[in-house]
Amino acid sequence: MKLGFPRALHYYDYYPFWAGFFQGLGIELVLSPPSNRAIMETGLKKAHTETCMPIKLLVGHIASLKDMDGVFLPRMVSVQEKTYLCPKMLGLPESVLSAVPEGMPVYSVTINQRLGAQKVYRALEGLAKELGKSRADVKKAYMTGQNWQKLFEEQRLAGKDFQAVIKALGQQSKGPEPVPVPGSGEPSAAGPSVVEQPVIKKDKPYIALLGHSYLVNEHFANHNLLKRLREKAYVRLIEEIGPEQAESQLSGLDKPLFWSHAQKIYGAGGVYADHPQVDGLIYLSCFGCGSDSMTQELVASRARVAHKPYMVLTIDEHTGEAGLITRIEAFLDMIERRISSESNLSAHG
């Protein structure tokens, strides 16, 4: 049996779990092609005009699936207790059903950690039953999924590039082959981790790139932002800050952020803002992102307190390469000038 899985949105955070889970069930999980012009245009045509670009891209990916026995579209409500994911994710798959190719069955499961791990497991059992698998199969599949996800997160924490990690997982398990990102290079090109090496030799500025993983790692839609930045600076991501470290930042908030991804972004942002070796923060967001509209303001405030240069890059389906490059260059120029001509005291005094 072949189930299609869109290479968008949840792919960037949870694909290893699902790949492992279905591998354990003996079902092939096949990814849609990497994002391209045709997929984006289909997404723009079929998705609701008001929705955000990641969802439009998701719709394009769903519509591009061919020759599958079905498409797997989980409803991911919560992956961490006392938090939610974005409302648009709670609205899957119903809000994107019109994108599913004619006649292709849709398989879904609701993952809601707010109800507890037991309930999540039961939900997975329900899905497996629908696919004609036994409860014993589910146990094995769940373990495989958990292991792959854990390995994935550990590798990301160590600063390994997203595509490289996915590829390695695939080779290890003889699972699906992802396409390597052109020019992403070896993990070490990303630069040394702030956590491991507090004092770093500076031949390039040190930038923290914050934002949802489905924007930061979506190289087509973000015009290869990560590669461009890495040519001029060491770039660190939110996945490279461990959960305990990120959590310690959250105590500074009077009210807890109730989105797990916002906690991750704000937590990592706080760690990077405070770190003396980090020269600047860039928050990559997209037009219309509801949770970012709140998180951005909180991160901006943290950056201000830490006197850290901070820039928000808001992209959408209309974003032009030139504008993006100009902004990055200006930001990096400012940082270089700050390092060479100014002392550590902010020019604001």
Added chain:
Amino acid sequence: MKVTFPHMGNAWIVIQALFNALDIEVVVPPQNSKRALDLGTKLSPESACLPFKINLGNYLEAAEQGADTIIITGGIGPCRFGYYGELERRLLCEAGYPYELVILEPPDGSMLGLARRIKYLAGKKNSWGRIIRAIGFAYRKSVVLDQIEDRVHKARPLLQGLMDVEKLYDEARQRLAQAMTDRSMADVLRWFGEQADIGLLMEDQKERPLRVGITGEIYTILDPFTSLDAEKTLGQLGVEVDRSIYLSGWVGQHVFQGLAGGYKPMKMYPKLAKPYLNHVVGGHGAETVGAAVKFAREGMDGIIQIFPLTCMPEIVAASILPKVQADYNIPVMTLVVDEQTGRAGMETRLEAFVDLLERQRLQGGIREDVFSNAGK
């Protein structure tokens, strides 16, 4: 301590009643206006949704009248409204307005939680008994308010040209704001009924007015400034409107946890939405879909969904409404508002929609699939 709160349509009448009954000094912010919006927008994150920007303007204007405490409902997501209070407090503080914030949070958002927060505000002057009675009275006032709004919806299309409906509505609200007993509230209702005798007016009509259901994000559909007077415009175009959400229904559902129904209950919406959307998505996304199904089944001529730019739960609903449109053969129009939205644009769209409904009715009441761009 001078307490203020965000404006949302006529809710101020109910909130003011609650605080007056407890002798808590309350500052009702000036009505929503361009000034409030401009002040709020300047201080808000650019991508915050419209209600956030207007509310911030409310607090800035209330500060000019000496308010120092804000009371607002909270939330635990996933809709961002749950974080409004906290972010607003920070922005106001940074701008030099050190407001204290009292948030009604779930599970505190229950009646007990509400009573506790009120006790904090009410201090030693008020016993628990008095607090409970005040909450009950405010709730009953919200039911009367909704009844008045409902009658205004029915009266507008029938009274066009015969009477100044808006003037009557204004007076009814003033009278209700001043009513301090159940008896006087009943009097207001009776008086209003006499002034606009719907039953009598219906007899003179050759055919019933067109009926349109308004659904969408709660703040936008309850607040006329935010919806650019969509209800009034429709009424003036001869349309009787109904809404998916009324204040007492919302209070009954969210503050009293469903123990009270309010004038128009919201309880049935998730069940009606189920075939189209089988999970909560935060805000009133599922309710919007459920209400659309209810309106379609009631034989409404059309449905209008209104929400602020970027509202996440409503975007989910908007993606699903085309299916309701197709299944029930009922025209659905979605309108998105933000601080740039112009009145003329709103009126044009409403006029066009009403034209469509009138033509559809002329063609014999069979709903043709007139919206070819639905959901594509």
